[in-house]
Amino acid sequence: MKYLILRRLSQFSIIFLYFGANAWGWKILQGNLSSSKIFETIPMSDPYAILQIFFAGSVVAVDALIGGLVALAFYVIIGGRAFCSWVCPINIVTETASYVRGKLNIQKYQEGRVIITRNSRYYILVTSLVLSSIFGVAAFEFLSPISIVTRGLIFGLGVGVATLVLIFLFDLFVLKDGWCGHFCPLGGFYSLIGRFSLIRVKHNAETCTACMKCKEVCPEKDVLFMVSKESLSVNMGECTLCGRCIDVCGDNSMKFHIRDYLKKESK
Ligand code: SF4
Ligand code: SF4
Structure with a gap:
């Protein structure tokens, strides 16, 4: 909450x-x-x-x-x-x-x-x-x-x-x-505009237990295509940065983070 x-x-x-x-x-x-x-x-x-x-x-x-x-x-x-x-x-x-x-x-x-x-x-x-x-x-x-x-x-x-x-x-x-x-x-x-933004939500697939609670609450589910598969940032501009996925994740696998434009993300 x-x-x-x-x-x-x-x-x-x-x-x-x-x-x-x-x-x-x-x-x-x-x-x-x-x-x-x-x-x-x-x-x-x-x-x-x-x-x-x-x-x-x-x-x-x-x-x-x-x-x-x-x-x-x-x-x-x-x-x-x-x-x-x-x-x-x-x-x-x-x-x-x-x-x-x-x-x-x-x-x-x-x-x-x-x-x-x-x-x-x-x-x-x-x-x-x-x-x-x-x-x-x-x-x-x-x-x-x-x-x-x-x-x-x-x-x-x-x-x-x-x-x-x-x-x-x-x-x-x-x-x-x-x-x-x-x-x-x-x-x-x-x-x-959101496609270029600095603050993102990041998913950690290593700690994710695939409960899919984040997808249940997300108003733009498509942006969470990587959940349980890859450790990636939510880079699609449709993410509203509402933090609901972070609030419901019991595995601590979703976090806000600052995007590094130069660094290639780990998969
Ligand atoms: S601008 Fe307001 S009304 Fe339009 S999508 Fe965003 S929250 Fe909804
Ligand atoms: S911050 Fe909101 S819109 Fe973005 S992925 Fe999480 S639940 Fe979905």
Whole structure:
């Protein structure tokens, strides 16, 4: 539970700081997940939103551009989809849906019924950029449940609640890890960044007893193809660095580690 608790602390603290900035004028973290400022100085912008604005042909403000580069550098170092597990509020809802789905054993009744490729998120990502350039607006930002929910949490829930309920019901009854694992283009964008990131999870096949608990809890099981076979880092960008595999591993075979770009990994 260690990483789960830390992640929830991180997610709730970030939203609380945004809320505090709006409600009480705090200066620690102002704005929202699309565009913020830390201590009124360091800008942080959503690099995917900046990319859409760029494709839309609009002028990107210098502050926003710098903020996008700061965020990009941050997530290359920390891990692209660390945004998903440690920052994004939707993740709390989708992980809850996944947990309830497991408890109710819903998957058993749906075996083979709903098959959608996880690559859909990359197709949606490309489509959003094409649509941005055709219509001259940041296409996904209009519909983004992440923006709707974050704004709702900071400024007062309204349509944000409906969005959360829809995503929860979809993930619970229709498709396991439906939104985050299949459709969210922002998660797809951070997956692409995550391929280069410094912090990784490493699997030690020598101590692994092949209980497969890590695969049971992992929201992106394909990234754990090496489990019980090879001692390798989880290098696929889809890993959300959630640490769930580390939390459940009783063999101490999963650990966070810093990637050595020069060293060839032992097999
Ligand atoms: S996949 Fe999208 S909605 Fe899900 S946690 Fe990541 S950014 Fe948030
Ligand atoms: S490999 Fe581990 S850290 Fe990565 S997504 Fe799966 S459970 Fe989370």
